[in-house]
Amino acid sequence: MPRTMKSSIPDFRVWLARMGFNSRQVTAGAELIGIRNSSTASSTNRGARDLTVSERLAMSAVRVGLKPWSPAYDDELVEQGMVHRSSNAA
Numbered sequence: 001m002p003r004t005m006k007s008s009i010p011d012f013r014v015w016l017a018r019m020g021f022n023s024r025q026v027t028a029g030a031e032l033i034g035i036r037n038s039s040t041a042s043s044t045n046r047g048a049r050d051l052t053v054s055e056r057l058a059m060s061a062v063r064v065g066l067k068p069w070s071p072a073y074d075d076e077l078v079e080q081g082m083v084h085r086s087s088n089a090a
Helices: 011-019 023-032 038-046 053-064 071-079
Strands: none
Touching: 011 023, 011 038, 011 053, 023 038
16 A cells, blocks of 8 residues: 655645635634634744644634534524534534
């Protein structure tokens, strides 16, 4: 089985580019996913810091245009058929 090579471009930088951010907008893009510190944003952009699962989920949410969760927004998501029900759902 062929080995897959890890990209040398950090995932965060790829996401920024796909979102339309340029190299001077790293902090603005990072803030969208909850990274508030500019040095943390810079480290993440360089690949010196790994993204957390929460940050990766936020990247997906921002990429598809989801709004922050609220009960009313959840109802909208259900109406649109975008909610996956788990067996633990209340």
